[in-house]
Amino acid sequence: MNKKIHKNMRGNKVEILSKLSLLVTMMIITMVKSSSLNYSDALTKSILFFEGQRSGPLPPSQRMKWRKDSALNDGSDIYMDMVGGYYDAGDNVKFNFPMAFTTTLLAWSVIEFGDLMGPDLQHAIEAIRWGTDYFLKATKSPNIVIGQVGDPNSDHGCWERPEDMDTSRKTYFVSQDRPGSEVSAEIAAALAASSIALNNIDSLYSNLLLDRAKLVFDFANNYRGSYNDSIGDGACPFYCDINGYMDELVWGAAWLYKASNDQSYLNFVKSNMQFIRSIDDFGWDSKDAGINILASQWAMKDPSNQNPFITNADNFICHLLPDSPNKRVTYSKGGLLFIPGPSNMQHVASYSFLLIVYARYMEANNKIVNCGDVVAKPYDLDNLAKTQVDYVLGNNPLGMSYMVGYGEKYPQKIHHRGSIIPSIDVYPGHIGCRDGDKYFQSETPNINVLTGAIVGGPADDDSFQDSRYNVSQSEPTTYINAPFVGVFAYFKQLNST
Numbered sequence: 001m002n003k004k005i006h007k008n009m010r011g012n013k014v015e016i017l018s019k020l021s022l023l024v025t026m027m028i029i030t031m032v033k034s035s036s037l038n039y040s041d042a043l044t045k046s047i048l049f050f051e052g053q054r055s056g057p058l059p060p061s062q063r064m065k066w067r068k069d070s071a072l073n074d075g076s077d078i079y080m081d082m083v084g085g086y087y088d089a090g091d092n093v094k095f096n097f098p099m100a101f102t103t104t105l106l107a108w109s110v111i112e113f114g115d116l117m118g119p120d121l122q123h124a125i126e127a128i129r130w131g132t133d134y135f136l137k138a139t140k141s142p143n144i145v146i147g148q149v150g151d152p153n154s155d156h157g158c159w160e161r162p163e164d165m166d167t168s169r170k171t172y173f174v175s176q177d178r179p180g181s182e183v184s185a186e187i188a189a190a191l192a193a194s195s196i197a198l199n200n201i202d203s204l205y206s207n208l209l210l211d212r213a214k215l216v217f218d219f220a221n222n223y224r225g226s227y228n229d230s231i232g233d234g235a236c237p238f239y240c241d242i243n244g245y246m247d248e249l250v251w252g253a254a255w256l257y258k259a260s261n262d263q264s265y266l267n268f269v270k271s272n273m274q275f276i277r278s279i280d281d282f283g284w285d286s287k288d289a290g291i292n293i294l295a296s297q298w299a300m301k302d303p304s305n306q307n308p309f310i311t312n313a314d315n316f317i318c319h320l321l322p323d324s325p326n327k328r329v330t331y332s333k334g335g336l337l338f339i340p341g342p343s344n345m346q347h348v349a350s351y352s353f354l355l356i357v358y359a360r361y362m363e364a365n366n367k368i369v370n371c372g373d374v375v376a377k378p379y380d381l382d383n384l385a386k387t388q389v390d391y392v393l394g395n396n397p398l399g400m401s402y403m404v405g406y407g408e409k410y411p412q413k414i415h416h417r418g419s420i421i422p423s424i425d426v427y428p429g430h431i432g433c434r435d436g437d438k439y440f441q442s443e444t445p446n447i448n449v450l451t452g453a454i455v456g457g458p459a460d461d462d463s464f465q466d467s468r469y470n471v472s473q474s475e476p477t478t479y480i481n482a483p484f485v486g487v488f489a490y491f492k493q494l495n496s497t
């Protein structure tokens with residue numbers, strides 16, 4: 001493949017723009033020939049992973065058979081039904097803040113790339129509904145939002161299958177007196193985004209989600225405060241909201257605008273952009289870059305909305321592209337994007353997603369990005385995302401895939417309770433709090449294959465320990481997989497051309 005960024009060809013802009021679509025198509029075809037990775041397989045598996053994280057009674061359609069019903073009394077401590085939702089990662093807590101972000105990104109994946117998912121679309125929709133059914137329960141009482149279920153300290157003190165849990169399933173909630181604007185506004189975003197994703201499939205349910213999203217957003221906005229304080233040691237240090245809650249309020253409003261077309265939400269977004277701290281971050285804590293990319297879609301169509309969205313989004317892209325003079329991130333020798341902090345793959349996932357979404361918006365609007373004297377076209381963004389996704393699937397110095405069950409060589413000792421301890425099918429007896437330790441400590445691979453799980457990934461020297469003790473490297477999380485669902489769907493085109 002040729003250079004990742006094309007130098008500005010002065011004076012040729014008009015011609016370049018008119019040929020952009022054709023060029024992108026040709027580039028995609030060029031990519032096919034060099035690609036031996038099976039994105040279609042990766043897509044299927046990335047969605048299947050969510051079945052392994054399911055909490056509550058499992059439906060007959062459950063494909064990941066080694067998992068069974070679990071946590072059937074969640075919510076009973078406060079006389080509510082909080083059964084369902086997703087376990088967050090390798091533990092058995094239902095952290096609603098990252099779970100809502102996961103659901104928002106699953107929905108965004110379907111909104112942008114659902115038309116490319118083929119038979120997997122149905123499973124992606126199911127994965128979204130598994131989240132929204134639970135969030136409808138979490139927001140059932142006006143001005144109360146359930147923030148999480150399961151005491152993380154109690155949970156982390158045991159190594160148990162979800163099916164055996166006897167740890168504290170405490171239900172944490174936020175209210176008018178003890179608000180939680182970040183967790184509430186992210187749930188509003190998830191409900192609004194999902195209402196768009198499900199609109200053609202079940203319009204009644206979609207309307208229900210949108211109506212609820214509006215109420216939950218109002219609650220988040222009218223009673224401001226952080227769940228750091230209201231939920232306290234249930235939230236911190238596990239999913240402490242470091243970045244503040246203004247980004248979630250703006251993000252929630254942006255999704256509500258997209259879902260409802262109600263101008264008041266766009267006004268909210270515009271008048272609160274001054275409180276958004278960065279243009280670069282995007283993940284369960286910070287929604288900053290995502291806000292600009294999302295808003296750029298309508299900003300590109302209305303020049304009066306260019307600032308700050310497009311300016312910010314362009315700068316974000318220039319901070320990422322390897323050949324940009326304004327690059328701020330680092331890449332390993334093997335080519336993987338690195339952002340400081342644990343579970344690096346979460347950033348690889350969310351940034352790759354934003355790259356391809358922005359590339360699509362650019363393409364639809366004949367737009368390019370100027371990074372100093374370097375010009376980036378949609379192809380350059382696609383190509384960067386592709387180098388990331390290819391690294392994840394095996395095109396890396398170790399020649400291994402970081403998705404469990406994909407390819408020949410993949411992580412065998414992931415940090416995940418259900419995956420490590422024998423299934424109920426094999427060992428029906430109760431395995432108590434510390435009885436799972438022997439499986440954790442064993443040198444043998446995990447017993448149950450959590451197909452599709454993408455782990456935290458290698459160190460910045462491209463090395464990988466494949467050790468259950470190395471949580472940052474070997475733990476999968478729902479918010480790593482969710483953006484990749486969209487990314488795999490997009491690159492799946494390469495397999496079918």
Ligand SMILES: *[C@@H]1O[C@H](CO)[C@@H](O)[C@H](O)[C@H]1NC(C)=O
Pocket residue numbers: 038040041495
């Ligand atoms: C990709 O994987 C799917 C599912 O495993 C399989 O059916 C298909 O044949 C594979 N495609 C290629 C090109 O290997």
Ligand SMILES: *[C@@H]1O[C@H](CO)[C@@H](O)[C@H](O)[C@H]1NC(C)=O
Pocket residue numbers: 226228236240241242243244245
């Ligand atoms: C949440 O707590 C963390 C850690 O104490 C702190 O850095 C952050 O500012 C808090 N966020 C909010 C919104 O209060």
Ligand SMILES: *[C@@H]1O[C@H](CO)[C@@H](O)[C@H](O)[C@H]1NC(C)=O
Pocket residue numbers: 459463464465469470471473
């Ligand atoms: C995880 O592995 C990386 C290098 O591969 C190492 O730098 C780090 O210290 C390890 N962490 C733990 C907790 O073992």
